Amino acid sequence: MFQTRYLISFAVLLLPFCSRGEITNDAIVRATAAIQAATPRAQADPAHPIFHVASPAQWMNDPNGPVFYKGFYHLFYQLHPFSDGSGPKYWGHVRSRDLVKWEPLPIALWPSSKAGETEVWSGCCTINGEGQPMCFYTSIGPDKPAFDRADQWAAIGNDDLIQWHKSPANPVLSEVVNGGKKIYDWRDPFIFNDKKKTFLVTGGHMAKDREAAVNIYEAENSELTQWKYRGVMFQHPDAGAPTVECPNFFKLGDQWVLFVSPYGQVQYFIGDFDAETCRFQAHARGLLDYGPSFYAPNTMQVPDGRRLVWGWVNGFPGGRGWNGCLSLPRQLSLSRDGELRQEPAPQLSKLRGKRVEWKNIRLANGGETLSLPKTNALEIRAEIDMQTAKSIELGIKSGAKGAVPIVMHSNGAELQVLDARAPLSLAGGRRKLTLRIFIDRSVLEVFANETVCITKIISPLDANATMEIRAEDGTATAKRVQVWPMETIW
């Protein structure tokens, strides 16, 4: 079913590229053919997620340029169309009217080989002061390797963001703008506005493999083609941080939040930004996800002001015609004590099928086994009052012999999901644990008490899966356990 849908979408949407001479684009035509050829196999793979955004086939990584424009949520992503391993990057594209159902669209951005590009790396989308949709990205080529010579390019989109042309002003930011300051791995432009000014931040580091820093630029014209360097906005405080990739910088309430991907777990910093001096002072920090499989997130502000984030879910086994997907959209907020909170976007509840529910299961030094719906795409919501129990354990088990259970364990100070550990304090009479667990074939995403997230790659469950909840050393009550089979987003 997915397959036919993809093939029709591609065939129809590719027509404009082929029929109108001025926008014929060989690079996109070849890349699309490669995706189409790989799609039947990728879609037939029982491990391919169905309610996480993914390319129809082949390799994908970072989410790029999330933007709400003319009634659609658009997401782009790093795509290597020619194999299911990493290689030269294009921008793939999907859109949605409601964050629930998504539509695959033709490849949006391609390397302009005549202009010396071989890859288009990560970046953002914005609407410039003239009302034109623009994306900004890092341009890579044989003469401009990522480590020390890349520059930042822009493309201008049509109203549905399907057709793009490269800006005649490219490179919109070349090394010259940095006025002699060397920035290594200078990349991943992200644009934000404050005090009626438009700023762009980039990732990178100021010395070889150290001095990770976010640099900042201020727009000098409304077309966003001229920029002025304003210096280092944020020097990473850890001496060991080799670089920062994919900076995202935005306001949540009255605080500013910075996300950076330092070749390891994604970090957030919360603090104050001064638009005059262009400096960010962080006073709190944490991790966005404690698993090993969430990286390079990108955020979108939706019309009602909420901020959503998607990350790249990685670490899948190779050789299946696909590799990679995006996380679920997570809604961000700050708690009253200034902690970053993340919850699944509320729209995701529209994907739920028929609910199975249990209430007030008393767990006294032992466990209860619940039968899960016969699907390997589901959401589980468990509200547990730990009462006197020293710890709680949830084990989701395939019926198959020898299957390794997905074990989650909380002792009131830490949450463990398989081998990933996250601090999660249930102290001070608040011994309540709410877990939202999303299992999408080979993707596991866990949200605990709306603060801690853990993403892991798993083996898909089989049709006879069960969940056992146990209390250890004392009593606990599973106040409510709800399980829904989840529908596909396509």
Ligand code: FRU
């Ligand atoms: C992060 C990253 C970005 C870069 C892109 C290339 O995963 O390394 O810094 O722009 O991937 O695909």
